[in-house]
Amino acid sequence: MTGSAMSDSALAKQGAGRGLAYQSRWLERGAEAIVKLVSLASVASVVLILIFVGKEALPILTSPEVHKELNPAQLFLPYPGAGAMWQPVSDVPKYNIIPLFVGTLKVTVVALVVAVPLSVASAIYVCEFAPRSLREYIKPVIELLAGIPSVVIGFFALIVLATWVQRIFGAEHRLNALVAGFGLAFAICPVIFSVSEDALRAVPSSYRTAAVALGSTPSQTLLRVILPAALPGIAASVVLGFGRAIGETMIVVLASGNAALLDASLGHSTRTVTATIAQELGEVVVGSTHYHVLFALGALLFLSTLVVNIAGERIVFGMRRRLGGGP
């Protein structure tokens, strides 16, 4: 980090005997080359994911074989007489993906409506109001929530949350968008919390002292100074929570009921993009139209989370730079 590799090895040459200098020059270059090469693995992974998920999705657009069964426009247009339907295993397979996207959207919106107020409010509590002694414990405990495997949350939603939701809302189907959304909220609360908390913490303390010096009460300081300054970061936390929610698989597979119905009801069973891939890829014939459609769904999912995550990171980065804190 400090000197360049050249001056280091020059130093080594002066300080040590000739044998050591030779050996260390070899080691120096070798070590640097190896860590540099290995760090490219992450770049390679992203590129390979893009290529290999994309490669299996592409026949939807290019293969005449696939076009005999499915015209790309049919992914979005309603089938005559059947409407917008996802029914890949039937005499006339129907591959309309709109119900799946609506399903993902329904579940995600429920999760965000529950998780955003809770997580942002608790980030505010931890940063602004909590006694110092409590603060150090709350944060790691909320982070623990992120450590629960999603299949465990899905199981909990399936067995416990579904019963509670049934009792309180009396939904038509036991497993529905509401149950899956509540389950998802468990998974995204820690994400939204920690990004919001970082954003609040990034507000320079001079803002706070200045506001208090001008006679603001704690609530005035929070609402008129801290929150407006941290708002981009809080927005980013919502964006990142959204990205996490649309990509979450095991919770929705277990808790949403998985019927691809196209409606706005939260009490009805629903099927998301991720759950569709998880449930159907295992049974599909490799190279069939259905197989390629599932990869196309994966590619769309990958691209949307990529866009969402990059947007979220840009917001955080911009805010940090404006506030003059951290890297």
Next chain:
Amino acid sequence: MTATAGAVPRLGRRPNIADRTLTGLTAAATLIILAMLGVVLGDVIVGGWGILSWEFISAAPRDGMTKGGIFPAIFGTVALTLLMTIVAVPAGVATAIYLAEYAPPNSRLARIVQVCIANLAGVPSIVFGLFGLGFFIATVGRAIDVAAFAGQPTYGKPSLIWAALTLSILTLPVVVVSTEEALYAVPRELRDGSLALGATKFQTVTRVVLPQAVGGILTGGILAVSRGAGEVAPIMFTGAAYFLPYLPTHLNDQFMNLGYHVYVLATQSPDVDRTKPLLYGTVLVLLLLTFLLNIVAIVIRARFRRRLA
């Protein structure tokens, strides 16, 4: 005038209604989130505690997975995460060392690596499953079969090794971020001192910087194991099996897995009420495994941060 002047400091000491409401509301939100954690843990522990026994963790499933234990799933999970760790931890640590120690400031390559790591962390786990199937099994595995096994499907099928490699890419960012943080926390004076004494860059990194950062590396490794042990979506198509009468002994064997076992029992069983105790037991074992690892990681990190602070 004097009255208002006197009122200002009092406001600071005794909060007004708005302050109290805000504090109350935000504290309530925090309590709800903590309660979410408590309720999941409580339900799983209460539901699963009764079934935990030596037989449960040491025997194989019997009678169409309605009786017996989950030993093969525990074994498969441990084997999978071990293999994953062997790949992910060295790769992640090396990447972090490059980023923190070797990359020149404003390096373009380092910036690209960082962006890729951040994006890798945001890729949905099911997409890793698709990738593992399309790349490792259908491309790499099949190429090995054609080259070495006369086209017989030997590696071109779901296997322990492919699931482990898929998971290692998924957990790579966990290791990198944690190690990087630990490396940045090592005071610059230590590096300068070491270099000033005539040590080379490599000697400085391996004998001065890394020993200081070992807590962070350990944390990253443990978090990666915990994450990998709990993931299901990436391994559903790359190697996990519903049920196997034998334990995996080769890299190209399929394996049972705790998380996948939960998914199978919860969705595929014809009689959920009969499998429910087993289901709770399996969830509890999985949760204990991942959760204890997480707590260990958090404690190590807290200690380590305090020592450097």
